[in-house]
Amino acid sequence: MTTQEILKAAKAACREASRLTTEQKNQALEVMAESLLAHTEAILEANAADMEAARGTLSTVMLDRLALTPARIAAMADGIRQVAALPDPVGRVLERIDRENGLHIEKLSVPIGVTAMIYESRPNVTSDAAVLAFKSGNVCVLRGGKEAFRSSLAIAEALRAGLKQCGICEDMIQLVRDTTRQSANELMTAVGYVDLLIPRGGAGLIRACVENATVPCIETGTGICHVYVDAAADVEKALNIIENAKTSRPSVCNAEEVCLVHKAIADTFLPRLRERLTNREQPVELRLDERAAAIIAGTPASERDFDTEFLDYILAVAVVDDVEAAIEHVAAHSTGHSDAVITEDAAVADRFVAAVDSAAVYVNASTRFTDGGEFGLGCEIGISTQKLHARGPMGLRELTTYKYVVRGNGQIR
């Protein structure tokens, strides 16, 4: 099937998808989980072929992202069952408005329609995205990276076999067969066919989608996250939070990239920070502004280091005059993902929270919590760093829109 044919079939499947009952969807998800497990062998074979082709061209980290095992497939199936257990986001009455003229208005949550996703090398995204779209009544068109194509196809086929078993139109889950740039461009510009495009992957992919998409697109995931250590910080909390935010998983978007330290405590705090972050098995390279470099040893920071998502064991460090200077720095350099203040002073915390305009603003906690699961949304299809529609972790509800249903008895205006 060509991408155009896939888009047409997806659009045609929308109405049936939106009409599925919660029970039908949950039963189908259970069958899809079983089907995925039943297809384990085929998926592993496809993955072995992907791995074979990728060896030598992908880094070890990327190869690990690509690799599937029976345990990882079982985890995907568990993930599907967890989605089945979540509340149905469709059909909620968000608002009731009764007008004096007798019109009864209901604002009702409905699926968005065709959600397209362009992603990179992790084949499990295929399953995650497909089931979240399905549970929210949407039809998905998935376009994964070429390195994972065979694995993604095998996963998609397993899920589609599950739909078929339930007598549900398989076209609700579609994988684009073409992994060239052309197919990505076709999705970005499929006006009238794609109701929502979500890119997931590196900054380059996301920028390409945001800049070239003529269909509605949600910018996700680039995180230059800051932790500001205030003069009134509890130093132990600060050290724990920074170590966690920087090192627990440096490759993810909610990891800390920049640490700002109030000048009043810089002399005492920075040596302890250096001790904590460099004296460990996987040491963190510190890139220091001039004021920090006057206190501790480290790499001199270039201007660019404060605008870089390192995704690595690297932390940019600057000394600032006060919370206002920290707020200015965040405003100038943050990607609006997650930024934190560490302070025991409630006024400083309130000021930071009010002035920092990011999807998630933290007081005395690690930025690593910006995650659908950690926020109690149950799942996550991505983290929006834009301001329209959804901000921060996007779960099932963020995959719905609404319509107004207006019931009257002959009212005219």
Next chain:
Amino acid sequence: MTTQEILKAAKAACREASRLTTEQKNQALEVMAESLLAHTEAILEANAADMEAARGTLSTVMLDRLALTPARIAAMADGIRQVAALPDPVGRVLERIDRENGLHIEKLSVPIGVTAMIYESRPNVTSDAAVLAFKSGNVCVLRGGKEAFRSSLAIAEALRAGLKQCGICEDMIQLVRDTTRQSANELMTAVGYVDLLIPRGGAGLIRACVENATVPCIETGTGICHVYVDAAADVEKALNIIENAKTSRPSVCNAEEVCLVHKAIADTFLPRLRERLTNREQPVELRLDERAAAIIAGTPASERDFDTEFLDYILAVAVVDDVEAAIEHVAAHSTGHSDAVITEDAAVADRFVAAVDSAAVYVNASTRFTDGGEFGLGCEIGISTQKLHARGPMGLRELTTYKYVVRGNGQIR
């Protein structure tokens, strides 16, 4: 000031705008209303110059849209006071989530930031858009049409004078000085400066924005609205609703453009429809599909007539087999704005409501009610016909986004 300078000043004013209290905003709105009235003479002079320049180049309808009178200026001032009386959309706690690890999460409504609006010849949009943006804590960058430039500038200056009187940064309300295509393009591509772009005007303007914008943009206002008259329709209601939907204000987006009639009643209903719509001071031209043309006289419809927003005393009419055929027709031709079913059969109504995916779906009422005021939103900055962020009439709440504020006590992940 160049457009770039205006954008920079707008961005710089965002933080102050987001910090204004409800009281400060409402007081300033009152002063702005007074200032607008106090500037009546200057505004009328500017408008006279616009009218003078436009005569001969604009149609009578467009000239009427452009014209200001003391009464119209007073109506704008009243509009400002009405916005002052509306609830503040900023600072609402949309959700509270308490996690087991002790994190307290609040989902808090906040302004979007810089909202840009590109519009055409009605100078009152300048005031409407500016005060809605201001009340919702946003900074606005307005770019009106060249025909109304002098009027818009005089209005913007009056509003800015009001802000200044209150000691509030005037840059929160900005009017772009350049009315060439270039300034529109600059706004559409001002990534990092414009958080939301709302085009308001004709289909061409809206399409240009949606296709060329690299900043988040909301598609507004094109309405190919349908009324489906079911076999079980109350004929009197149907006639009243169609006459109202078609003729009460044909130039607006929520006016009916297409009437679909169930075949079982076509023989009796169409002659009455024709009588009602053609036997009037301002007769409606009927463009009939073959089945309708076999019953009543009228213009034969071309295929394009069912995909045209006439905005005029013209109605396309088709006979359909049943509600399913009506739903198919709507799915194929509606712009997703407002579509109605006229029926006394609850099952048919429910089926239509469930299957039609438009911003507003009506049962036994005129499509003309799709309007912020009529929906009880108190005001309207536009009607979204897309599915992301906002759908249907956009009021103050739709000019806000949210952020997650996460308070902890040292939590790490």
